[in-house]
Amino acid sequence: MKALFTQKLTVLNAGLASFASNIERAGGEAIAMNWQPPAGGDRQGGLALAELLNQPEIELANQTAMERYLAAQPMLVDVMLAGEAIPTLAEKKLILHAGPPIPWQEMCGPVQGAILGAILFEKWADDLEQAEALIHAGEVTFEPCHHFDAVGPMAGIISRSMPLWVVENPNNGNERVYSNFNEGLGKVLRFGANSPAVIERLEWMGTELAQAMKAMLVQSGPIELKPIMAQALHMGDEVHNRNAAATGLLLKQLVPALLNTAEPKEQIQRVISFITANDHFFLNLSMAACKCMLKAAENIPNSTMVTVMARNGVNFGIRLSGTGNTWFQAPANPVDGLFFPGYGVEDAAADLGDSAITETAGVGGFAMASSPAIVKFVGGTPIDATNNSRAMQAITLGGNPAFTLPALNFAPTAAGIDARKVADHSVLPIINTGIAHKQAGVGQIGAGITTAPMQCFVDALQTFAAQREH
Amino acid sequence: MTIKYKKFENLYQDSVSLMQISARLNKMSGIDEASVAMGTEANLARMTDAGFGSYIIAKPNDLVVAVKGDQAACQEAIEIAFEALTAKPDAVNDSQQFSQPLTSFALGLTQHPDANLAMISVPGEYAAAEAIKALNLGLNVMMFSDNVSVVDERTIKQLAQQKELMVMGPDCGTAIINGIPLGFANVVRRGAIGVVAASGTGLQEATCRIHQRGEGVSQALGTGGHDLHQDVGGISMLHGLQALADDEATKVIVLISKPPAKAIAEQILATAAQVNKPVVVHFLGAADSSMALDGVYAAHSLAHSAEVAVAVLNQQAIPAVQTQPKDDSVLTKLSTKLLPSQRYIRGVFAGGTFCFEAQIIASQYGINGYSNTPTQGNSQLDDVWTSQQHTIVDLGDDAFTQGRPHPMIDPTLRNQRILQDAQDPGTAVILFDVVLGYGASEAPLTELLDVIDTVRSKTATAPLFIAHVCGTELDPQSRDLTRDALSEAGVLIADSNADAAHLAAKFTSQLC
Numbered sequence: 004m005k006a007l008f009t010q011k012l013t014v015l016n017a018g019l020a021s022f023a024s025n026i027e028r029a030g031g032e033a034i035a036m037n038w039q040p041p042a043g044g045d046r047q048g049g050l051a052l053a054e055l056l057n058q059p060e061i062e063l064a065n066q067t068a069m070e071r072y073l074a075a076q077p078m079l080v081d082v083m084l085a086g087e088a089i090p091t092l093a094e095k096k097l098i099l100h101a102g103p104p105i106p107w108q109e110m111c112g113p114v115q116g117a118i119l120g121a122i123l124f125e126k127w128a129d130d131l132e133q134a135e136a137l138i139h140a141g142e143v144t145f146e147p148c149h150h151f152d153a154v155g156p157m158a159g160i161i162s163r164s165m166p167l168w169v170v171e172n173p174n175n176g177n178e179r180v181y182s183n184f185n186e187g188l189g190k191v192l193r194f195g196a197n198s199p200a201v202i203e204r205l206e207w208m209g210t211e212l213a214q215a216m217k218a219m220l221v222q223s224g225p226i227e228l229k230p231i232m233a234q235a236l237h238m239g240d241e242v243h244n245r246n247a248a249a250t251g252l253l254l255k256q257l258v259p260a261l262l263n264t265a266e267p268k269e270q271i272q273r274v275i276s277f278i279t280a281n282d283h284f285f286l287n288l289s290m291a292a293c294k295c296m297l298k299a300a301e302n303i304p305n306s307t308m309v310t311v312m313a314r315n316g317v318n319f320g321i322r323l324s325g326t327g328n329t330w331f332q333a334p335a336n337p338v339d340g341l342f343f344p345g346y347g348v349e350d351a352a353a354d355l356g357d358s359a360i361t362e363t364a365g366v367g368g369f370a371m372a373s374s375p376a377i378v379k380f381v382g383g384t385p386i387d388a389t390n391n392s393r394a395m396q397a398i399t400l401g402g403n404p405a406f407t408l409p410a411l412n413f414a415p416t417a418a419g420i421d422a423r424k425v426a427d428h429s430v431l432p433i434i435n436t437g438i439a440h441k442q443a444g445v446g447q448i449g450a451g452i453t454t455a456p457m458q459c460f461v462d463a464l465q466t467f468a469a470q471r472e473h
Numbered sequence: 474m475t476i477k478y479k480k481f482e483n484l485y486q487d488s489v490s491l492m493q494i495s496a497r498l499n500k501m502s503g504i505d506e507a508s509v510a511m512g513t514e515a516n517l518a519r520m521t522d523a524g525f526g527s528y529i530i531a532k533p534n535d536l537v538v539a540v541k542g543d544q545a546a547c548q549e550a551i552e553i554a555f556e557a558l559t560a561k562p563d564a565v566n567d568s569q570q571f572s573q574p575l576t577s578f579a580l581g582l583t584q585h586p587d588a589n590l591a592m593i594s595v596p597g598e599y600a601a602a603e604a605i606k607a608l609n610l611g612l613n614v615m616m617f618s619d620n621v622s623v624v625d626e627r628t629i630k631q632l633a634q635q636k637e638l639m640v641m642g643p644d645c646g647t648a649i650i651n652g653i654p655l656g657f658a659n660v661v662r663r664g665a666i667g668v669v670a671a672s673g674t675g676l677q678e679a680t681c682r683i684h685q686r687g688e689g690v691s692q693a694l695g696t697g698g699h700d701l702h703q704d705v706g707g708i709s710m711l712h713g714l715q716a717l718a719d720d721e722a723t724k725v726i727v728l729i730s731k732p733p734a735k736a737i738a739e740q741i742l743a744t745a746a747q748v749n750k751p752v753v754v755h756f757l758g759a760a761d762s763s764m765a766l767d768g769v770y771a772a773h774s775l776a777h778s779a780e781v782a783v784a785v786l787n788q789q790a791i792p793a794v795q796t797q798p799k800d801d802s803v804l805t806k807l808s809t810k811l812l813p814s815q816r817y818i819r820g821v822f823a824g825g826t827f828c829f830e831a832q833i834i835a836s837q838y839g840i841n842g843y844s845n846t847p848t849q850g851n852s853q854l855d856d857v858w859t860s861q862q863h864t865i866v867d868l869g870d871d872a873f874t875q876g877r878p879h880p881m882i883d884p885t886l887r888n889q890r891i892l893q894d895a896q897d898p899g900t901a902v903i904l905f906d907v908v909l910g911y912g913a914s915e916a917p918l919t920e921l922l923d924v925i926d927t928v929r930s931k932t933a934t935a936p937l938f939i940a941h942v943c944g945t946e947l948d949p950q951s952r953d954l955t956r957d958a959l960s961e962a963g964v965l966i967a968d969s970n971a972d973a974a975h976l977a978a979k980f981t982s983q984l985c
Binding site: 037 | 618
C-alpha cells in the first residue's frame, strides 16, 4: 500500500466498464477486462479456485509435473498380447473400455456393441444373445483402460487376446503404457460393430499382424515416437484426427525392418497393404506416446496439471496429477461438426474415446494450427485453427518445444493443462474428435470439434482444495 | 397476453448493461414487462415473482430474456434484445489478429504486469473470490461489489493484512489514489490531507469541502460500510490510517465513519493518538468526549471534518461547532406561501450518509420522524415507497436498488419521489442532494428541473426546495453550473449537506 502511493496507478477493471473509462478520462491508466464468472458460475468452486492461485507449493509441483512430462521419451519397444502385458486380463473375464468407469446398463450403444464383439472374439460366448446373458449374469467385468495405463480410441475396447503396442519411457524408470491396434475405418469394433467380418479382422490382427510387428521391432529396435509426431506436425497432421503424414513416416521406418524379418512375403504384403490403407494407423501410437508423457507427470502432490481427459460416450472424465486416480466427470459437451451424407446430429453418440489424451499432451486440438484441414470440419478457416492453438496457451503451464507449429512462427504447442486456468479464464480445452453413430456398429458418421466440460475442472479443484486443507 | 422467454447459454454480461436493455424493452409499446438478467437463482425467483412463470430453466452463466405483452411485441422485443446482446465489434474477426479476451485478473496481469490495483464491480456472489484471487496475485483491491458476507469480508481483509496489501470495500464506491478518482469520485486538487472513510458520500463530501477550502487531498481511501463492524474489526481503516501516517505527502489525516462498534472505535482512536500526525475524527452522531485524546480532533459533520482538517493544516483556530444554519436570513426573506397543513420535512437522498447526517441534524431541532434507514429517535417507515409525517429517505438503499441502478447513476427514481412528496399536501420542505463526479449521472438535473417546474406550475403552495450539491467546479458536471441552474429554478442552495439540513430543519421547526 505504501508502495502503491509512490507507483504509477494501473487498474485492472472487472465489472462495470464505465469505471475503467472514467479512470482513463481522469488521466489514469485502466484496463477494462472482459471478465467472466469463473468456474462456470459455480460460487463455491470459484472460492476454492481463488485460494489456489499463486501458491508457491502448487507452482513448484506444477513445474515438476511439467518437467517430467517434457522429459518423457516415448519409445515403441514391443508388441504383446493384452493378457501378457496386463496380467489381470488373463486372470478373469475383464474387458477394458475408454473413458471414466461406467456400468454396463449406462454405456452408450457403440461401447456395448464393441464389448459384445470382444466377448465373441474371446470365444466366451457363441452368439450375441449368449454374450449378453454372460454380462447380465455378472461374469464379465469392465474397467477403464486408463486404470491399466492403457488407451484406446472411440470405444477403446481391450480384451486379453488383442495385441497391444508397448511404449516405454527410459527417462521414467522404463515405465510402460499400452494402446490397442487401429482397425481402419468402416465397420470396426471401436465404433461398436461386431459382425463376423469384424471378429475375423481382429483375429488376423491378433496373430499375423501382431507377429509381424513384433518381429519388425526386433529388427528396427525401439522406435522413438516424439520425432515422428514432431515431423508430422510440420506436414499437416495434428496427430489426433489427422495422422496421414505420421502413418507415412512410421511406414518409412517400418517397411525396411519388416523386410528384414523372416516373415513370409505374402504375410508382409498383407500387413503393408493393411497399414497403407489406413491413414489412422498411427493414431493409437500417438495416443500411447501421449499417455507415456503424461504418466510421467502423474501423482505429484499439489500439482493441478491435468493428466487424463477421456470420454466413455456418456461422461467426460479428467484426472489431475495432485488428486491421483480420482476421476472427475461431467456429461460430455456436444460436438460441433460436419456429418457424412445421410447423418445428422440426432444420430450422434456423445463424445467418446481415450483419444483426448492427445489434447491433454498438447497436440490434437491444441496443435490445430498445424492442421488447417481439420477446421474444415466445422466450416472454419485456417485463422480459426491458429486462433484455437493460441487460445490454448491461456490454460496451459507452458509449451512443449519438441512439438512446434510452423503457422505460429514455430512456437511450441501449448501443453500441460492447468485446471486452475481453465476454471479461472473460462477457456475450455479444445478437442478434435470423430463422431460415432449412437447405434452400435454403424461406425463413424462425422467429425468435428468439441470442448471439455467445465464442471469436471471445477469439481477437481474443489476436491484438490479440500485435500490440501488436511 | 403472451409470455415469452429466450435463453442465451454461457453469455455473461454485467447487470448494468442488462438493465439498460430491460429498460429499452420495457419502453416498447405492447410490452407489459420485460426482464433481461443472468439466470442466477435470485434472478429466476424475481422473474417468477414478476409473473413470468416458474418454468424458466437456466444456469447462472445463461442470459435470460423474458417478456410479457402482446405476441408480436414479445417477438420483436426478443429480437431487439438479441441484437443488443450480440452487436459488439469482434476484434478477432475484424483484424484477423488473435487476442485472448482478458476474462480474469491472472490473464490481465500476463498482458499488463505493472497493474497494481484490481477494481471489482462484479455481482456480489462472485466478488469475494475475485478479491481473494487479486490479493493472491499481489494486487491491491477496490471492491465496489456489495452483498459480500461479513465472514468473507473478514477473510479477504485478513489475507490483505498478511500480504501487506490494501482492500477498499466491499461496498466501497469511492476513492482517490495518487490523484486518480476511482468509482464515484470528485475531481479535487492534490494536497496534504489524507482521508479514510467508511462512507462513500462521506468521503466525497469531505474531499470536496477540502478542495472548496483551498486545500487538497493526498489520498482518499474508502473502506466499505462494514469495515468497522465488530466482526471485521476496522482492518481497512487501521491499515489506511497507518498507510497515510507513513505517507510523506500526507500532513493531516481525516477519518470518517458512521458510529462504529465501541471496541473498534476505541482501537481506532488509540491508534490515531499514536500516529505522529494530527488526526481529525468524525464518527457521525458520536459524543466527542470519547475522543479527548492528544493529536485527535473531533469533528461534528462531514463538512466540519474537512474544515477542521484545513484549519489544523494551516495552524488556524479550529472552527466552532455548527448549531444553526450559517445564514438563515434567506429563510426570513422567503416568499413561499404555505398552507397550515404543510408542516413536514421530506428528505429525499441519493447519498446514504447524507440521509443519515440530515436525520441527526433534524433531531437537534426536535424533528423526529421516519426513514427507511432510521437513526436514533426516528422510526422505520411503514412503507418505504410512501412518506409519512417527517420522512427522510435514502434512495440508494438496497430496498430501492434491487434490479435498478443507484439514484446517483440514474436519478429517475429519486425525481419521482421528489414529485410525489412535493405534491403531498403535508410537505413543507423538500431537502435533497445532488452528487456530482465521475460515475455519477452526467446530466443529473435534466428531469429534476422539469419536476420542480411541474410542481410550481400546478400548485400555488409548492413546498420550499433546499438542496446541496456535492462536487467541485472541476467535476465533469461542474458544481457551479449545477448550483446556478438549481438556484434559477428557485431552489435554495446550501454550502454543505449539514448546512442544508440545518436550514430545512430550522424552517420546519418554525412552522410547528
